[in-house]
Amino acid sequence: MKKILQITLGIVTSVGGFLEIGSVTTAAQAGAAFGYQLLWAILLGTLCLIFLVEMSGRLSAVSKHTIVEAMRERFGFPFFFIVLVGMVLVAFLVLIAELGGIGFSLQLLTGIGFPWWAVPVSLLVWLLMWKGTFGLIENGASLLGLVTISFVVAAIRLHPDWSGVAAGLLPAMPQSDKAHYGFIAVSIMGASISPYLMYFYSSGAIEDKWDETYVGVNRFIAGFGMTFGGFLSMAVLVAAALALQPRGIQVDDFHQSALLMTTALPRWGFYLFAISMLFACFGAALEVSLAIAYFFAQGFGWNWGEDLEPSKDARFSFVYTIIILLAAVPLLFGIDPVKVTIMSMALTAATLPLAIIPFLFLLNDPIYMGKHRNGWLSNSVVAIIIVVSFVLAVISIPLQIIGG
Amino acid sequence: MRLERLLVLPVLFCLACKPPTPAERMDSMLSWLATARMTGEAWLRQTTPDTYSRQTLELSGEKIGQVATDLLKSPPSGVDAAALDALFTRSRVRVETMARLIAAKNAPDFGRQLDSLGADEKLVKRLVDSIEHKQ
Numbered sequence: 001m002k003k004i005l006q007i008t009l010g011i012v013t014s015v016g017g018f019l020e021i022g023s024v025t026t027a028a029q030a031g032a033a034f035g036y037q038l039l040w041a042i043l044l045g046t047l048c049l050i051f052l053v054e055m056s057g058r059l060s061a062v063s064k065h066t067i068v069e070a071m072r073e074r075f076g077f078p079f080f081f082i083v084l085v086g087m088v089l090v091a092f093l094v095l096i097a098e099l100g101g102i103g104f105s106l107q108l109l110t111g112i113g114f115p116w117w118a119v120p121v122s123l124l125v126w127l128l129m130w131k132g133t134f135g136l137i138e139n140g141a142s143l144l145g146l147v148t149i150s151f152v153v154a155a156i157r158l159h160p161d162w163s164g165v166a167a168g169l170l171p172a173m174p175q176s177d178k179a180h181y182g183f184i185a186v187s188i189m190g191a192s193i194s195p196y197l198m199y200f201y202s203s204g205a206i207e208d209k210w211d212e213t214y215v216g217v218n219r220f221i222a223g224f225g226m227t228f229g230g231f232l233s234m235a236v237l238v239a240a241a242l243a244l245q246p247r248g249i250q251v252d253d254f255h256q257s258a259l260l261m262t263t264a265l266p267r268w269g270f271y272l273f274a275i276s277m278l279f280a281c282f283g284a285a286l287e288v289s290l291a292i293a294y295f296f297a298q299g300f301g302w303n304w305g306e307d308l309e310p311s312k313d314a315r316f317s318f319v320y321t322i323i324i325l326l327a328a329v330p331l332l333f334g335i336d337p338v339k340v341t342i343m344s345m346a347l348t349a350a351t352l353p354l355a356i357i358p359f360l361f362l363l364n365d366p367i368y369m370g371k372h373r374n375g376w377l378s379n380s381v382v383a384i385i386i387v388v389s390f391v392l393a394v395i396s397i398p399l400q401i402i403g404g
Numbered sequence: 405m406r407l408e409r410l411l412v413l414p415v416l417f418c419l420a421c422k423p424p425t426p427a428e429r430m431d432s433m434l435s436w437l438a439t440a441r442m443t444g445e446a447w448l449r450q451t452t453p454d455t456y457s458r459q460t461l462e463l464s465g466e467k468i469g470q471v472a473t474d475l476l477k478s479p480p481s482g483v484d485a486a487a488l489d490a491l492f493t494r495s496r497v498r499v500e501t502m503a504r505l506i507a508a509k510n511a512p513d514f515g516r517q518l519d520s521l522g523a524d525e526k527l528v529k530r531l532v533d534s535i536e537h538k539q
Contacts, residue, residue: 108456110455111453111455111456111459247438247441247442248431248434248435248438248529248532249435249438249439249442250431250432250435252432252435253463253467255439255443255456255459255460255463256435256439258452258456258460259439259442259443259446262442262446262451262452266446266449266451267451269451270446270451270452270453270456
């Protein structure tokens with residue numbers, strides 16, 4: 001009974017915590033510019049994410065190591081350091097974007113410009129990290145994030161052409177604007193396969209004291225949670241395709257994305273969008289800050305744990321304090337969160353191989369995995385994901401220049 | 405890698421950074437006009453708050469001005485630049501007026517401006533279609 005409850009809660013929190021500024025922005029841009037044509041990118045990204053998250057949880061449950069700890073131990077400090085630099089830089093940009101997303105949501109609700117929110121929002125995120133527990137961050141923020149289901153309601157109320165939706169699940173090149181199409185596809189993949197999510201999930205498994213008996217629970221949560229989460233991203237794309245594309249509105253600014261649900265849900269659409277973005281970005285900001293602190297602490301062998309008193313893991317707490325403080329600075333100067341989001345998603349795609357290659361070795365290592373090593377299916381999928389990630393890494397920067 | 409080869413990279417990047425084409429700028433213009441109209445319609449239906457609607461219209465006016473400046477530096481071929489300038493200036497002024505009318509809570513005048521903006525948007529849409537057709 002306890003396991004069923006954990007599976008349910010895990011799936012619910014995965015759904016509530018799935019959307020964040022990157023997935024919403026890229027999906028809205030895709031729908032507004034290309035209709036249903038880029039649904040396949042969300043599908044592909046979600047499938048990759050399901051496998052990677054499942055492996056992250058399995059590694060932690062079986063080996064009692066997080067990905068970062070195992071990577072440092074198995075590949076040594078030089079390799080860990082390269083991954084650290086790449087991942088932390090990208091995650092830092094994502095954090096700026098998430099804090100900007102919270103600020104912008106508050107601007108929508110109050111009319112006060114988002115730079116004014118940079119300090120109070122960062123303080124609130126920091127305070128929750130300082131005082132809160134892992135359970136509060138994992139479950140509390142994600143449960144609030146369930147309001148993002150309103151995107152599904154909006155998409156359905158706009159009466160999509162389901163055959164067109166199904167056709168969009170298969171990759172096809174557009175007649176024109178191929179570079180922009182490719183750039184958005186890469187950004188969607190970058191937003192879907194966010195490495196910080198894997199580090200967070202893997203560390204969460206240790207925080208929640210998972211053991212080998214949780215391998216099945218992990219599989220259910222990763223499979224169902226990420227699948228339903230992927231549906232939310234698809235709903236954003238479909239809503240944008242129906243509400244914005246026919247009018248020729250491109251999503252270059254948050255003010256435009258705020259119109260996403262006003263057609264489908266005239267009375268509440270605007271407020272639901274603002275509240276959805278507020279909770280989604282708030283949950284993601286907490287997760288990214290924690291993921292960065294986990295990365296440092298686990299890699300350098302410091303004490304870590306969100307459930308520990310800050311005095312017991314001072315260096316871990318210091319890292320997230322500094323990171324949140326630094327992330328607030330560009331927002332104070334009014335940096336455009338949409339531009340940061342798009343740049344960070346493309347850079348995420350560029351650094352994906354660094355994050356994913358270790359999976360192939362760690363998940364096949366009998367010392368860590370015992371009888372729970374990857375089977376042929378998981379290895380084939382990781383191999384495909386590595387190939388995809390290399391392709392994304394190679395094309396992401398040129399596409400950002402040409403089509404971004 | 406030799407230093408000269410390293411120096412080639414930024415040059416290649418700069419070459420790849422092509423500015424938007426006139427057709428892309430026209431799409432951007434249409435996008436901001438449509439944003440202004442959708443925002444206006446939502447405000448008239450009282451489904452968006454005054455502050456958001458005003459801020460979005462102000463932003464749209466600003467963007468229309470920016471895109472128009474860029475477009476008029478290299479207008480699409482076969483299009484009368486003076487007529488284009490007049491159309492964009494009229495649209496920008498309309499959008500800015502709509503933002504002020506929200507502050508004054510003057511819905512009837514706002515509705516009239518919105519209708520006229522719709523007509524301007526149709527003109528721009530026709531231009532965009534003809535440019536795409538030529539391509």
